[in-house]
Amino acid sequence: GAVVSQHPSWVICKSGTSVKIECRSLDFQATTMFWYRQFPKQSLMLMATSNEGSKATYEQGVEKDKFLINHASLTLSTLTVTSAHPEDSSFYICSARAPGQGYQPQHFGDGTRLSIL
C-alpha cells in the first residue's frame, strides 16, 4: 500500500538552530502534501499545504517565515523550522494522498518529535 516516510523521527537541538524535516511519498507521486503539528496530549492542527512547484499555503496564524516549506519534487516535501525556539517544540506530521483517488484516506508519516533546548 501507499507509504509516506518522514525523517528524522526525533530531533533535539539548541535554541536558534534551524531544523529540516523531510516527508517522502515512497510509492506514489503527491502533488500536494500537508503538514500538521501536535502538542502533547492535544490534537493535530493543520499548519500548511505543500504544493509541488508552487508556494505553500499556510493556515491562519502560522508564520510562513518561521516554517519554510519546499515541495521541489513529486515525492518530497520539506519543512524547515527556522531559528527554532523552545515554544516550537512539538510533534510534526506530514500526510499525502495518492493522486486519482478522490476522497480517500490520507497516508501519514510517522512524525518527527522536535525538542528545542
Added chain:
Amino acid sequence: SQQGEEDPQALSIQEGENATMNCSYKTSINNLQWYRQNSGRGLVHLILIRSNEREKHSGRLRVTLDTSKKSSSLLITASRAADTASYFCATEAGGTSYGKLTFGQGTILTVHP
C-alpha cells in the same frame, strides 16, 4: 479552522468490552474519517464514511454518521489490549479544502487485559 469535539476524552475498559467514542463537528463535510494513533507515532487510517452514508463497518469497527446532528460515533467491539491508543475523528470539507483534515480532540482508549 475549528476543531471538533470528541467524547469521552478518556475511556478505560476491560478486554472483551465494547468501546464507543463520539465526535461532533461544526461545518458541512464531504467525509469523516477515523484515525488511530499509538503513543508518539503517526496516524493509522481506520475508516472513512462519506456524507451520504449513515453507517459503515470494517472488521470490529462500526462507524455511524448523522449529518443532521453533525456527529459521528466509532464503536470497537470485543476490544483487545492492543486497541489501546488515541482515536481521532477528522472531517474533510471538500472543494477548496480538498485534502485538508480538521481533527477532533481525540479519545484516549485504554483496554485492560
